[in-house]
Amino acid sequence: MANIGIVIPAAGQGKRMGAGYNKQFLMLMEKPILAHTVRLFEESDFVSEIVIVGAEGDISVIKELVYYQEFHKVAAVCIGGVLRQDSVRAGVRALSPTIQRIVVHDGARPLLTLQAFHKFLEETREYSAAIMGVPIKDTVKRVDIAGKVLDTLPRDYLRAAQTPQIFDREILEEAHQQAASVGYYGTDDASLLEWMGHPVQMVEGMQENIKVTTPEDLLLAERILTQRR
Numbered sequence: 001m002a003n004i005g006i007v008i009p010a011a012g013q014g015k016r017m018g019a020g021y022n023k024q025f026l027m028l029m030e031k032p033i034l035a036h037t038v039r040l041f042e043e044s045d046f047v048s049e050i051v052i053v054g055a056e057g058d059i060s061v062i063k064e065l066v067y068y069q070e071f072h073k074v075a076a077v078c079i080g081g082v083l084r085q086d087s088v089r090a091g092v093r094a095l096s097p098t099i100q101r102i103v104v105h106d107g108a109r110p111l112l113t114l115q116a117f118h119k120f121l122e123e124t125r126e127y128s129a130a131i132m133g134v135p136i137k138d139t140v141k142r143v144d145i146a147g148k149v150l151d152t153l154p155r156d157y158l159r160a161a162q163t164p165q166i167f168d169r170e171i172l173e174e175a176h177q178q179a180a181s182v183g184y185y186g187t188d189d190a191s192l193l194e195w196m197g198h199p200v201q202m203v204e205g206m207q208e209n210i211k212v213t214t215p216e217d218l219l220l221a222e223r224i225l226t227q228r229r
């Protein structure tokens, strides 16, 4: 299972966080959010290479972070694109050709644990494409443009998709290439494969593996990490 390459998209603008700069540099328990995310993969024996994708103006800061945190597996820090999808594609391109199995994990998901990641690798080893997700806790309604409720979706078959998402390199590259050629956009990488008609396996994730998106998420992340200490 070794020789896995990690792509960490971290080139977003963090608009919903409203910090005025990339939210992944916000401090979480005395370290930038991004440092927590990268540390996990640095410590995994199954990971041989990490690529971090940043906004053009953040590249030198990310390189400094890599240096000071002593992240030896980071093979490249490359420039992302306007959409998350563009950033992931750039990251995949920057991985060594020897890497044939790729995990994509949001820079903004710093709470994944090594144990959960290794369980994920074990459970997904037979699949060419697989993702983490968690059952939806709320009742989910579809509404029209005016907010009128149309119906209630059967919750048993709904999952909130997370990262990590794992793919055979060939399939992920093909999905990104095809999507780019027609301008198809998906909010995660798995959706590009779904669009192509390629099967994607869902495995149980962890509720704590939140994406730090708004200020409340940062507070929650701090509480979770405090409890883990």
Ligand SMILES: Nc1ccn([C@@H]2O[C@H](COP(=O)(O)OP(=O)(O)OP(=O)(O)O)[C@@H](O)[C@H]2O)c(=O)n1
Pocket (backbone or CB within 6 Å): 008, 009, 010, 011, 012, 013, 014, 015, 016, 017, 024, 053, 080, 081, 082, 083, 084, 085, 087, 088, 106, 107, 108, 109, 211, 212, 213
């Ligand atoms: N063009 C983009 C957009 C997003 N991301 C990354 O994709 C992950 C998930 O995106 P999200 O949490 O939505 O981050 P932002 O796009 O930064 O948030 P917002 O939509 O609030 O601006 C983040 O790690 C983000 O940095 C990226 O690498 N390149």
Ligand SMILES: C[C@](O)(CO)[C@H](O)COP(=O)(O)O
Pocket (backbone or CB within 6 Å): 084, 106, 160, 161, 162, 163, 187, 188, 189, 211
């Ligand atoms: C990839 C992802 O984190 C899965 O939940 C999510 O889709 C990213 O979404 P966003 O639209 O960039 O917030």
